[in-house]
Amino acid sequence: METKVDCEIRELFDKLSARMRRDYSESLRELNLHVGQDNLLYRLWSGDGITQMQLSEHLHCEPPTITNMVKSLEQNGFIYRKRDEKDARVMRIFLTDKGKELEEPIRSIWQKHQEKLLESISTEERLLLRRLMKQMESNLF
Amino acid sequence: METKVDCEIRELFDKLSARMRRDYSESLRELNLHVGQDNLLYRLWSGDGITQMQLSEHLHCEPPTITNMVKSLEQNGFIYRKRDEKDARVMRIFLTDKGKELEEPIRSIWQKHQEKLLESISTEERLLLRRLMKQMESNLF
DNA sequence: ATGATATATTTAGCTTGCTAAGTAAATTCG
DNA sequence: CGAATTTACTTAGCAAGCTAAATATATCAT
Numbered sequence: 001m002e003t004k005v006d007c008e009i010r011e012l013f014d015k016l017s018a019r020m021r022r023d024y025s026e027s028l029r030e031l032n033l034h035v036g037q038d039n040l041l042y043r044l045w046s047g048d049g050i051t052q053m054q055l056s057e058h059l060h061c062e063p064p065t066i067t068n069m070v071k072s073l074e075q076n077g078f079i080y081r082k083r084d085e086k087d088a089r090v091m092r093i094f095l096t097d098k099g100k101e102l103e104e105p106i107r108s109i110w111q112k113h114q115e116k117l118l119e120s121i122s123t124e125e126r127l128l129l130r131r132l133m134k135q136m137e138s139n140l141f
Numbered sequence: 142m143e144t145k146v147d148c149e150i151r152e153l154f155d156k157l158s159a160r161m162r163r164d165y166s167e168s169l170r171e172l173n174l175h176v177g178q179d180n181l182l183y184r185l186w187s188g189d190g191i192t193q194m195q196l197s198e199h200l201h202c203e204p205p206t207i208t209n210m211v212k213s214l215e216q217n218g219f220i221y222r223k224r225d226e227k228d229a230r231v232m233r234i235f236l237t238d239k240g241k242e243l244e245e246p247i248r249s250i251w252q253k254h255q256e257k258l259l260e261s262i263s264t265e266e267r268l269l270l271r272r273l274m275k276q277m278e279s280n281l282f
Numbered sequence: 283a284t285g286a287t288a289t290a291t292t293t294a295g296c297t298t299g300c301t302a303a304g305t306a307a308a309t310t311c312g
Numbered sequence: 313c314g315a316a317t318t319t320a321c322t323t324a325g326c327a328a329g330c331t332a333a334a335t336a337t338a339t340c341a342t
């Protein structure tokens with residue numbers, strides 16, 4: 001009985017996150033972006049010039065993943081890389097104007113999807129949901 | 142204020158699903174499996190011999206993705222493919238013994254992760270969580 | 283100072299996931 | 313019956329994400 005509930009939660013979570021990913025993917029395509037790149041840009045909006053290592057920590061993904069994402073974003077003119085002056089090992093990542101211009105449209109896409117996701121869920125329920133998700137998050141770490 | 146809650150839910154959801162994916166990935170590696178392959182096998186346990194098209198619908202992913210997953214699982218000896226006798230276009234997918242043997246260890250991995258995820262969350266809260274997730278799911282479709 | 287170790291990034295190679303375009307078989311319709 | 317359409321799958325090519333191993337620079341300890 002309990003196991004069944006848990007299992008449905010696992011399955012639901014799986015289905016939901018896959019579905020959200022696909023939906024985001026579709027919306028972001030209009031901006032010439034891939035899923036995940038929005039999160040990287042988000043980090044840069046709240047502070048340019050951080051290192052790939054810092055991005056890797058903030059986005060919870062491995063350094064080679066950052067290398068690839070950064071390469072792709074650079075080729076598309078959204079960011080540029082500059083070697084650190086003090087430490088020649090580190091690369092610092094900066095937004096181009098083109099990259100800065102994406103903040104508004106991306107935030108608007110996020111909001112659109114959030115609204116759709118949380119439709120017909122009350123404020124109290126949203127708060128509860130957030131609490132439960134924070135609990136789950138701390139369970140995993 | 143409301144927007145902030147929504148936004149945190151989006152971010153939390155993102156972080157949680159990425160984290161779960163990484164954790165599953167690590168556990169499944171011991172079985173020589175990749176994340177996602179477990180779900181495909183799960184479908185087959187509840188009924189062998191379905192077509193790639195049916196897999197594609199059940200797993201909510203595109204036919205080329207199924208082609209790739211099936212190819213990889215076949216090369217590793219977990220499944221085999223057989224052309225349909227009536228319709229030469231369709232491929233039917235079957236479990237090998239090696240594939241059938243994975244059911245127990247995979248279920249046990251799932252359960253282990255579910256327990257960790259839902260630790261310290263009461264049965265009432267789990268039920269509520271499930272309801273909210275079902276609501277979100279139907280919002281997206 | 284120099285040899286060993288640690289850190290930041292890259293490269294190679296894999297799978298999941300996608301789209302667009304191709305192939306082959308079945309079905310439909312004139 | 314035969315041409316057009318639909319259906320099932322494959323191929324090619326891309327990005328996210330991973331691991332393992334390579335490279336290059338810094339730092340630490342002797």
